[in-house]
Amino acid sequence: MSDPFLYRVKAAQRDLIERCGGILRVETISGYSKSQVGRWNNPSDPDLMPVGAVRVLEADCGVALVTSVLAEANGRRLTDPETERAADVCVMLSHAELMRQAAELANGMAIAISDGQVTPTEAQTVDRLAAGLERAASDLRAALATIKARGGVPAGLRVVGDEGR
Structure with a gap:
């Protein structure tokens, strides 16, 4: 495999x-053998998931990783x-998680x-960290979209020592 697109699909x-619970659980959900799921993982x-397996697994975990x-x-x-999911995401927690993921990636x-020199193993490790950063950025963007839709919300910040005012 030398096509960057295929590496992105394989990472997805x-x-x-992982989000569906690992190889053994995916074997059960998808109906494919453990060795086939292992090849996808x-x-x-070079083995890629068939569309039917992608659909079943994305429905199971609720995230369209491969489809994206x-x-x-x-x-x-x-x-x-699912706009309600965005409504439940706290912008402060989302920001903190994004910063943590960015630090881990760095x-x-x-x-x-x-x-x-970056080895294939190191590239794989960094790619996993980048995937975490993408998830965190997506959660932050969802929280911000909710705030925009609501016309703004209090940030929940206060100045320490300013309680008496």
């Missing part, structure tokens, strides 16, 4: 398998029809490039 497949194996990669490859973006990338 791995994330989907292996970044070095396919849409992006065609210059499109998916929208989240650290992982620094470690990977520290010797002047």
Whole structure:
């Protein structure tokens, strides 16, 4: 595999398998063998999930991971029809998680490039960290969209020592 798109799809497949509970649970949900699911999960194996398996697994975890990669490859973006999910996301917590994920990505990338060479294993590790950052950014964007739709909300911040005013 040398096509960057295939690496993105493989990473999305791995994330989907993880979100659905791992290889053994995906075997049960999808009806495919453990070895086939393992091939989908292996970044070095060129096997891709069939559309039916993608649909079942994305429905199970509630996140269109593989479908989003396919849409992006065609210059499109998916929208989240579940606006109530966005209403429950706290903007402060979302921001904190985004900053934590960004720091982890920066650290992982620094470690990977520290010797002047990025190995496939290091690339895989950094890719996993980047996926976490994407999820955190998506949650923050959902929270901000909710705030915009509501016409603004209090940030919940206060100045320490300003309680008496």
